[in-house]
Amino acid sequence: MASTGSAQKETLNKFISGWKNANAEEMLAVASDDYTQQTLPFSLGHDVRPKQVAEVMLPKLYSILENYELKIHQVVHDVENQKAAVYAISKADTPFGFPWLNEFSAFITFNNAGDKVVNVQEMVDTEFFQKFFPAYQSFLSQNK
Template sequence: MPSVAENQIRTAKDLFEGYNEYTADAVLRSRADNCVHYILPTSLNRPSKTNEEYREFFGPLQKVMHRFEVSLNLVNEIVNDPENHCAAVHASGIGESPVAEYKNEYAFFLEFNETGDKITKIEEFVDAAFSKNFLAKVLEWQAKQN
């Protein structure tokens, strides 16, 4: 039977593999039913999202981003703390969209259930300057599409 530490590493990697598959089901499969996703820093004023809210958010995003890939930084290292059921990951994301090239950097802080096979909380720090600029371009592009 895998240890909690092994489960947490596998679950964290599955989260990012889900983003690379780029479907809502894939992105959500490693999350517990009660998982809440926070986008930080708080200065971005992004609301937290339940799984259902994240699914609703992800649908329109797929129309703007045609290809998306996340890679783990620091030689794919995940800082894992199985005793406290949490992990930290430094990652980068690239993608293609009609508005601009997407290139963002993230720090993910993940909390897990007792067995480590589901994520119960995601705190995702993004590059605030890039995110604000990219979102403005997306909103402008979407307005022209309507």
């Protein structure tokens, strides 16, 4: 169990490093081939997204976040259940004038070896999400 725990911790640190650097490639480097991601709460109605979608969406999102900062407030790591939870706040400027200020928790699941992330469920600030993403979608459609 100790070696699996060490592998999970190393994987988690790599994932968080990519997150802090707003670097999707770095984050997804530790994602398994069958990786999935889902935005929570369920009431938002978002489907589970496969890795292939995250590989397109994350770089696009990070590309518009200027002066990005991520502050981690809490990390809980449960080796036995192959999970970690991260509570964080990120902030950034955007080219369309809507400030990015997202308070959220990420629930991360590791594979059996602990060297890959197989799933991330991200509980977002719904008030922010419901205001930001229509503005973001409008920006994307105007800047194709």
